[in-house]
Amino acid sequence: KNEVEQSPQNLTAQEGEFITINCSYSVGISALHWLQQHPGGGIVSLFMLSSGKKKHGRLIATINIQEKHSSLHITASHPRDSAVYICAVRRIGGADGLTFGKGTHLIIQP
Amino acid sequence: EAQVTQNPRYLITVTGKKLTVTCSQNMNHEYMSWYRQDPGLGLRQIYYSMNVEVTDKGDVPEGYKVSRKEKRNFPLILESPSPNQTSLYFCASSLTGRDEQYFGPGTRLTVT
Numbered sequence: 001k002n003e004v005e006q007s008p009q010n011l012t013a014q015e016g017e018f019i020t021i022n023c024s025y026s027v028g029i030s031a032l033h034w035l036q037q038h039p040g041g042g043i044v045s046l047f048m049l050s051s052g053k054k055k056h057g058r059l060i061a062t063i064n065i066q067e068k069h070s071s072l073h074i075t076a077s078h079p080r081d082s083a084v085y086i087c088a089v090r091r092i093g094g095a096d097g098l099t100f101g102k103g104t105h106l107i108i109q110p
Numbered sequence: 111e112a113q114v115t116q117n118p119r120y121l122i123t124v125t126g127k128k129l130t131v132t133c134s135q136n137m138n139h140e141y142m143s144w145y146r147q148d149p150g151l152g153l154r155q156i157y158y159s160m161n162v163e164v165t166d167k168g169d170v171p172e173g174y175k176v177s178r179k180e181k182r183n184f185p186l187i188l189e190s191p192s193p194n195q196t197s198l199y200f201c202a203s204s205l206t207g208r209d210e211q212y213f214g215p216g217t218r219l220t221v222t
Contacts, residue, residue, distance in 0.1 A: 031208070043200060043213040086153065097143055097155040097168050098211070
């Protein structure tokens with residue numbers, strides 16, 4: 001079983017819909033990252049969380065440490081939000097790097 | 111402009127021919143890391159460096175070498191590339207390793 005699981009793997013929605021992407025992990029972590037990868041391949045960091053909730057524009061990320069779960073929400077989705085969204089965790093006591101989920105491929109149709 | 115650069119962006123090579131992929135950052139970050147991305151497997155860490163002359167293995171280090179002689183540079187060396195190292199490679203950096211990571215644009219490597 002992977003240490004970081006994302007759902008859904010693929011998501012197609014209509015413009016304007018509220019989007020939720022989930023990330024569950026099975027290890028102790030000190031932080032969780034949400035990343036965005038556009039079709040061109042570049043990776044951008046969206047959020048780093050260790051507790052609670054963060055908001056940036058139409059994006060909201062939450063984390064529940066007790067339940068080992070995080071969600072990324074997109075409000076008023078737009079075709080330019082189409083991308084792969086990747087959850088990554090920094091493990092406590094492990095190598096000082098990130099362990100990644102396999103990503104959620106999001107397509108927003110106009 | 112704050113950035114992480116990688117070169118080359120695309121490379122096709124043959125089995126056994128040594129190659130180096132360069133990575134450079136201009137943000138004075140202490141932490142740098144290499145990842146590979148493969149379909150169905152996602153991103154996996156190869157090596158990382160906490161500071162100059164300090165490097166350590168990630169999850170998939172076999173077949174790779176790194177060095178960190180200067181703070182800004184962290185080259186990835188494939189001494190004898192094999193077809194299973196065909197992949198998309200990303201370099202990343204962060205201030206301390208415990209904060210936001212900045213990714214390079216990626217290097218698509220094909221080994222025939």
